[in-house]
Amino acid sequence: MRAGEAAESAGVSVKALRYYEDSGLLRPVRHSNGYRNYSETDVRLAAEIRMLMSLGLTTQQTRPFLECLRAGHGVGDDCPESLAAYQHKIDELERLIARLTGARHRLIDQMHTAAHRGFHNSQRKETRDMLPAPAPLPENLPVPQDDGAARHLPGRTLPPLTFPATDGTDIALDTVSAGRWVLFVYPLTGDPGVDMPRGWDQIPGARGCSQEACGFRDNLTALREHGAEHVLALSSDDARYQQDLVQRLHLPYPMLSDPDMRLAAALDLPTFQAHGWTLYKRLTLIIDGLTIKHVFYPIFPPDTHADEVLAWLRAHPRAVEPADQPAIGVPRRVDYQVKGTP
Secondary structure (H helix, E strand, C coil): CCHHHHHHHHCCCHHHHHHHHHCCCCCCEECCCCCEECCHHHHHHHHHHHHHHHCCCCCHHHHHHHHHHHCCCCCCCCCHHHHHHHHHHHHHHHHHHHHHHHHHHHHHHHHHHHHHHCCCHHHHHHHHHHCCCCCCCCCCCCCCCCCCCCCCCCCCECCCCEEEECCCCEEEHHHCCCCEEEEEECCCCCCCCCCCCCCHHHCCCCCCHHHHHHHHHHCHHHHHHCCCCEEEEEECCCHHHHHHHHHHHCCCCCEEECCCCHHHHHHCCCEEEECCEEEECCEEEEEECCEEEEEECCCCCHHHHHHHHHHHHHHCCCCCCHHHCCCCCCCCCCCCECCCCC
């Protein structure tokens, strides 16, 4: 058959067909007048090349499969050499993934370093004023009362749970830091175009998640300057929605998605029911390595809570020297803050 017919039958272009021939992959019969005659075998081989290239193989990497077909096998990967070619490509991809993952981690580290360094003091206020801000909290919101549901947490060791994060990684709580870090837990955040569930504002402590998130954003540099090596947030929100929130509010720290409430089950964290949902009650953990050092619960008002955390960090610097630092997971002295007490 002529080139046009063969190309159409194989699902490739005439140009691709000629390229396969120039690469020595196809061997059509040449007539004395210069015209090529492609056989059914040539068409089958061209279709095999197209399929393999769709899997990421190069034209030259398809050779073992073509030789397998020429040897009379019904499929191109029915030969040991074809399986070896698969493995070679997989190894090649693994090396590429490792290089890209390393580059990605270096970029994340550089971004965190830049965020930690912050802006020059003369620019900080101007930069903060340029960031998007959520609507102010309504007046007369009900104040949550301390029901004792978090008093058992100081001194507890974090479980080895892993959650998807908005920076594209999976973050294991037991590998975040050997130093001091902050994990703030919140119920859910609202979409600016969608009303919150009816009665949401009447639930003590429910309103104010976006405001709290922006508070930690605006105080991130100061929090790090006073000992918080990392700030993370966690809720039962879907990871894709959290990513939208990070982009919308320009949040410079990872948010963790826990829709199955696994951390609540592991640490017996306080939750509440609303409209058929089980949601986290708002609380913040100051963590030294794996050990919960301090708990803020209940939290009100949430829009100034990051200032409250910053004040505590300033008043309670971590005094452990590197040479005397216990291993991760060894409990240290802990305390629990009831609202209204020092």
